[in-house]
Amino acid sequence: MPATGYLKKLTRRLTEDLGNADAEQIAEESRATGAQRASDCCRGDEVTMHGELRAVETCSRTAKAGVKAEFFDGSDTVLLKWLGRNRIPGIEPGRKLTVRGRLAEGDTGKVIYNPYYELYGAEDE
Structure with missing residues (x-):
């Protein structure tokens, strides 16, 4: 019977949408670090x-100088804004990071x- 469970899991992984698989992997890593899920967090x-x-x-x-980054933790997307x-350095697409701050509600979420x-x-992963 264990082979059947393995085959089901393998088949699911091979036929699953890559975006869902990626989100699942990121969510697992997030849970392993003990971090909060973005979907569970509220303004403030x-x-x-x-x-x-x-x-x-x-x-x-000049009026809107800053860096904006789309952060995804496997459950929801949060916009990170560094003003001024x-x-x-190091803030680039594909990088994994842990962020800490107060959650606000903007125009887009x-x-x-x-x-x-x-x-x-x-090397840290």
């Missing part, structure tokens, strides 16, 4: 989350302004 909460940067954008216009910065962060490299 002090949060610590672990996940991956999906996209990074720099805005160099043109570039932050959840946002953390000027979060504390800890980057992880390939």
Whole structure:
């Protein structure tokens, strides 16, 4: 009987949507670190989350200077905004990190302004 369970799991992994598989893997890593899930957090909460940067954008216009990054923890997306910065070394798509800060609600959803962060490299995973 154990082979049947293994075959079901293998078949599911081979036929599963890659986005879902990626989200599941990131969510597992997040649970392993003891971090909070973004989907469970509300505006005003002090949060610590672990996940991956999906996209990074720099805005160099004087009024809106800063770095914006789309952070995904396997359950929800949170926008990270560092104000007054043109570039932050290491903040790039695909990097895994742990962020800490107060969750706010922006025009497009959840946002953390000027979060504390800890980057992880390939050797840390």
